[in-house]
Amino acid sequence: MFDVRRSVFWVLLLAALVSLAWTPLPQEGGLVVRGQVTNGTPGGGDVEGLEVTLHLFTEGEETKTLTTSAAADGSFLFNGLTAANGATLWAQVTYQGVDYFSESVVPGAGRQELELPITVYETTEEPTNVLVTQLHIFMTGMGDRLQVGEYYLIGNTGDRTYIGGGEPE
DSSP: OOOHHHHHHHHHHHHHHHHHHOOOOBOSSOEEEEEEEEEOSTTOOOOTTOEEEEEEEETTEEEEEEEEEOOTTSEEEEEEEOOBTTOEEEEEEEETTEEEEOOOBOOOTTOOEEEOOEEEOEEESOOTTEEEEEEEEEEEEETTEEEEEEEEEEEEOSSEEEOOSSOOO
């Protein structure tokens, strides 16, 4: 006699095993990652020679990092890369002790050139342009108690990165 439950179980088990055993294949050809480091502060410092690090993540784990230097115009290039399907890439630069990142991208099928621009800023200890742009308050009843949580989204409307002054209290 045909048992539907048993058949469904075996189909689900087979699907799980196949998905666990699947390993992403490298993309064919070389992937090219270009970018431009720019200083977003008017009259800001030079970005030539800044070390640019490309981070490659596959299935949530960092699988490769590559470094190069920004040219006189801030441009950078990583050539001939291979990335597994579904990999995530982003670039990072440290300027005046602050880390700046590009957007993360996932190379699509047939997409062999990626642009990863990064904007850096001069630093300031002046908090004038730092403000709370959103505030969310969460309340949850827990028996005879009330649990309250707050979520603050902080923004910077200026053209400099706020670094604060001194050590936190």
